[in-house]
Amino acid sequence: MIHRHTTFTHSISRIILTLVASCILTLTGCPWQSYVQKHSGLPPVAFQGKPTLEELMSAVNTTRLVKQLQSQGARISIAGAPTLKAQMIVEQPRKFRMTAGLFDFTATEVDFGSNEKLAWLWVKQQPDPAVYYVHHDQLATTAARNFLPIDLNWITEAIGLVYLDPAGYHEGPFELEGGKYEIRSRFPSPSGEVSRRMIVDDRFGWVLEQHLTLANGQILASVKASEHSFYPRHGVSLPHRVQIQLLPGTENQLAFQIDVPRYQINNNIGDASQIWSLPEYDGYPQIDISKIAPPEVGRYAPRTLQQQV
Template identity: 35%
Template sequence: MSLGLTTGCVRTVSNVPFAAPPVVLNATPNLQELAAAVNRTDAVQQLSTNSAKVDVLSMPAVPKLNATVNLQREKRFRMKASVPIIMGAGIDLGSNENEFWFEVPDNMTQTLYYANHDQYSRQLNRAILPVDPSWLIEAIGLARLDPATVLSGPVIRSDGLIEVRTSSPTPSGVYQRVLFIEPSGGYVTNVFLYSPDGRQVAKSIASDHRFNETVNVVLPHRVKVELFPAAGPPLAMQLEVASYTVNQLLSGDPELFTMPTTTTTKVNLVEMAGMTSVNGFAGGGNIAAGVPVTGYSSATMGPIVPASEAPWTRPPGMPGTAAAYSANAPTGPPMRGIRYE
């Protein structure tokens, strides 16, 4: 259902000052208390910014991009990023209730890749993107916690964060999602997504959290997102936002969440499942040089370790905070068996 533009007072997040996030959880919150804290973000039905920057970390040849981001729950998302003229037009990533798309430079033209949500969800295990772009709505700070879906937790990790594992049924099988939650402020700092066979397919690491007193939510202003397709190397990007407007869209475009129709070259992703790259973009290759993606396999890269199984340490003197974790993402050899700390 379309919410449309809100009327009346415009709710905004100003640059300064930022109030410290209030303490909303006790030392040992139960599942219901934790869900109530996390789901305060339900107050955010629309989120918009014209002051974003996108760094495509898996494509070093691409400079940092200026971007606009608009989203409207549940499926509406649009991110448009500008790139230098020598690389053609910009990147357009979007989603609505029925379909999603991304448009990227292809030599001197643009190519539009698209898919129907329902059709694409039936082949995620062999798709060139392991999630569709609407997942970014959750990744950038609007994840929900439904107690009915919880498989394990909440548990306190050795870094001080709270960990909860949930289930997420899809036509491709039951996925699992792991959330890391800040223990006093009750906001999500990390999201890990695992396929039915236990392979990590996506993760987000959020930082620079700021409290919005108007709607009583904490939003991250820096988010690193990584995707791990079954066929092809990872895709990673980082989004940085100077300020957000909450519950009003910074666009008067009635077609804001409509897939572009002017692109001459269009590719249906449902028909190309199992391919390793999209002009080097989805596969993480060099889009500027057009380098093909080759040599990747789970055998050469090794399995991706679930969050709870990956050993990691904090530098001396750093407390167990979201910032500490962001600087020290899980690394190291695989460890067998699930270990909750």
């Protein structure tokens, strides 16, 4: 029984981490002509000389102008795995919904979403099939943190919708080589306080990199964003290529890349009551992961920065 319990909880942990990575990387475009295409030109230069911390944060926070973002036709790539095609809707600050399948003509295989109260995920083909969910206010104080160590709010930030809370703790800017600045921040997460190194372009204020570590040096995630495009109608820039690593150096480590063709910004999202509701799938029970006992063995143990040197 202990072996089955360990296998069950490890399976859930792996599924959740995989789906989080997929969602982080699937804020992508589709071939609709109404969608904003990439390569829309460069934005105005954001800084004349070295900016203050407040000026740099203000440039980063222009993404708050994006209230809703829709996409479809994503092509997520990972070594040794089939390409996953996905479509996604985001409504700031907490709402997102991603569904995915292997091909255009196949049924939904993955459903991952969040509303103001809870987050959920469903994978059609998995060892322990169910709709797994957790309330946001239970993530940091229950067993759910064993399966989902990264705050769900970080999902939208990882793909470019970054927000630096003026009331939060931030340091910088620190000038780097190659036309970049660094901002260092701290914020709470289900795994404890997290430090974030954010690398920002010194001309346009684009977020180029984000690196998250725990207080003890354990690495949670690293993201690199590139091929930014400026959308004059909305006054924001968004990346069209995202590379991400989750839990590098652990048994659950994941690395993905996706190239983004187009975005639809601040348009009607459709029937909100259906989009933001916990889904029901015939034959799949709904399981609250905050009530699942944590794994007795095999919990992830990320390498510290010192161990990698």
